[in-house]
Amino acid sequence: MGLISGLLALLFGGGRNVVRETTEIFRENAESAAQRTTALRSAAMVQFGAEFQVPRKGGFDRFMDGLNRLPRPALALGTLCLFLAAMIDPLWFAARMQGIALVPEPLWWLLGVIVSFYFGARHQIKAQDFQREINQTVLQAPEVLANLATIREFREDSPGIADTRSDAALTEAVIQADFNPALEDWRRLRAA
Known part of the structure; x- marks a missing residue:
């Protein structure tokens, strides 16, 4: 033990x-x-809180603080508005994108540098890939407009939507009435 x-x-x-x-x-x-x-x-948290303990002396300081908070929400909301504009008025949107396609490449580089600097450590190649993708999307605008025209043709209030055109078999199938037992019963009850 x-x-x-x-x-x-x-x-x-x-x-x-x-x-x-x-x-x-x-x-x-x-x-x-x-x-x-x-x-x-x-x-x-104490360090972060100390940052806001400094009293702002004037309107300019408050204005600059507000201005520094604008770019991220403005870019996010602007992008959402572009999606809405593309759905609401495709022709208006396509015209604006054609204008963007005319922006010279050095200006895209400058914009990319500014945005990269502001948001920190963004790569310039991403901005160039984005521009290339926008150009490809703009090239698809005529096809989208043609698709919209085709969709409009299929609306129920479009004249001639039920036209069978030159399809004889379809015309015959449309003209011949199908046997409908419920309809026949209803007709018999109405006649009696």
């Missing part, structure tokens, strides 16, 4: 836990990690 209690006192005695201390060499203590993470987050 004395040997076992001596061994346990060696491992766990004196306010120490040799097993836990050895394990923490290989695996992080979750409770200590959570405390460190909480302390780090608290310090970050």
Whole structure:
């Protein structure tokens, strides 16, 4: 008994836990990690809060703060508006995209650099790929307009929509009445 209690006192005695201390060499203590993470987050929040403690002295500071917050929402909402415009008035949208296709490439590069600089570490090649994709989309505009014209022809109020044209078999199938037992019963009841 004395040997076992001596061994346990060696491992766990004196306010120490040799097993836990050895394990923490290989695996992080979750409770200590959570405390460190909480302390780090608290310090970050204090630092972020200190940024807004500086009183703004004039209208110019407030104006510049507001101006700095505009580009991201403006780009996001502008893109959504372009999608809406393409669906509402395809001809108007196609005309605007033709105008964009005429923008010279150096101006696209300049716009790409400005946007890349503003949003941080964006790659210029993405802007060039985007321009190429816009050009391909604009080239599809005539096909889309032709499809819209075809769709308009199939509306139920279009004149001649049920015309069978020169298809004789279809014309004969349309003229011949199908046998409808429910309709025949209804006719008999109406006649009686």
